[in-house]
Amino acid sequence: MKKTAFILCVFSALMLTTCKKMPELKVYDLKLTSENVAYSQTSAEIKVEYDYPTNLEYVNVTMSESNYFGYSIVAQSEIIDSVFIANFVDLHTDKKYYYKFEYSNGVNVVTSEVRSFYLDAALVTLPTVITMEVSEIQGTSAICGGEIIDDGGYYVTGRGVCWSTHRNPTIFDNYTTDGMDTGSYTSTMTGLSEHTVYYVRAFAINEKGTSYGTEYEFETTEGGGVVIVPTVTTSNVTDITSTSAICGGVVANSGGADVTARGVCWSTTENPTISDAHTSDGTGTGTFTSSLTNLTPQTTYYIRAYATNEVGTAYGEQKTFTTEQDSPNAPTGAINGLFTINENGDQVWFSQGNLQYQASTNTWRFADNQWDYVGEDNSNISETYSGWIDLFAWGTSGYNHGANCYQPWSTSITHTDYFAYGDVNYNLNDQTGQADWGFNPISNGGNNSNIWYSLSIDEWDYLLNTRTTISGIRFAKAIVNGINGVILVPENWISSIYDLNNPDSYNTDFDSNTISLSVWLDTFEINGAVFLSAAGNRRYGTSVEGVGTYGHYWSSTRDYSQENMAQDFFFDNTDLRTSVFHRCDGQSVRLVLDAQ
């Protein structure tokens, strides 16, 4: 065999075939699935939907009055999902405009064919808006605004000014919202940076799109600039009751000096000032909430937010509201707060304190104060005892309704002695209600028979777990005047009266809220709050337990599964619930009265 060396050079020669499969290149055309041009008398909005497998980096739209694009303006579109929008201003009616798109996918660029539209004054659909000149330019704020001279045939649903540090700002940059409809408006630009050039233009929105006014350029000052009064707006009035309401405001601009006071002022005459009734709700810019109290029921008030700096006091727009009709006055012996006890909306007043009884004079009364309890002295219970007791076995109203033990001094520990009307199946308010303590005239509770009564267990349950209040709060554990217990807040309670901790918490401690006597009287009780003290109970005849530690309050409902039990409301430092307890044991009684 003859060996011969060889040299082979190959240049770009695929002579037969490749052994490796080559991927097949896919070519996608950018498809415009919809294209819409809407215009006002001075501006146009071009909105295009497109289809392309990856995001576009930008789309520039070039517009000119000539199809040679000799003099043209270029607007960079806002791209959202598969839509790009470009806006042009300073156009004129009855002219033809040419435009084209330049798409970039981040790698290369494609330019579309030239399109055109005729700005026909008769076919305008966008609002026509004029940008006001920029004024009161300061370090971090400036005033501008606009005027909508034509709504384009569709209601203007949004207007304001938009600004940016780049040209052609849009509503995708910073913007204000200054109402709706046609007309003039003033806009306050805040949060600006000192010594910075900004571009601003007014905008208006209707269902056909967004139009813009002429662009203005301005530069913020370095430092305070001219000091003016603050800019403040008035919030809506909410939570209106017969004597109170909630309002507030927003101090959007300090005016270039510290805002030293802010709040709301109100009067029964228009244009209230801080010389009228007013709140003080802190200092500085931002949002604040104001509580109006001591209002007169069924009265129309005018209210404005205010903000004060070294230049003076500025007021927000005036709002008006009318207080509710006053709640019916609570009768003698009742706390003036309404509590809903069932889904029918029936409401009750609570008695001013726990029920007490003096055997020596056969007298019933309510404790003077909501936190009062007799405590250990309940162990002295007897037919002739001259002190007061406040722990009673179930159904011991003193009226002989058929039970073996119906006297309030009863200490038998045989549960069958306490069947209401002598029958295991009856509740206290069955028959004509004689087994309920409220059957008796209460000396300091109107002294009439059968007007007070005990809540059923379903009513206790609704009161604690279901009812709806303005504040959203139903109860809170607390220490009032040094006494442990539970506060029940009435339906018209508003949170701003007092910020209760751990509201509606079943297992929280009493010390979640510690409330002094003066605060209780001036803030809680005057607004209808009820306090149930931890008065303990009396067990096995005369043994008093749990005074100051827990509370048991009878319901009028027997227990349906255990004949020796009746149902009650129980709470202590770790619990709060409806419960069952022996009929023969002494518990607190808190009577209620139907609200008329």
Next chain:
Amino acid sequence: MSNFNFKGLSTDFECGNDFLVDGNYPFYTGKEVYTSLSAIGGVMFRLTNPIALRIGVGYGIRTTAYEMTDGKYVKNTDVSTSGVEVSAGAHYRFGKLVVSLDFVTTNFKYYEAKLGFGMGY
């Protein structure tokens, strides 16, 4: 599609088999360009006249690229390679006419077969 490019191919971007450049899908024209350049040296064994076998080793460059709408090219790095090139094949002489068949691999990543015709003196 041209298979010949004696100047080599200058590309501006790179992609893989998904054709994406930095996550973006370029505007392609659909034109695909393949170039190869190799230099091989080796030995030839004459089995019997007119058949001879030959084997060689050298260096090769192969590039696949796609043209974009702006005339620039995107190189597909998944199917482009450069490095050691090995060639093995045979030729057959019909008088002065020579027919050759070679199998070539570049970097053992890319394979192809080459059929050649020529004149021998």
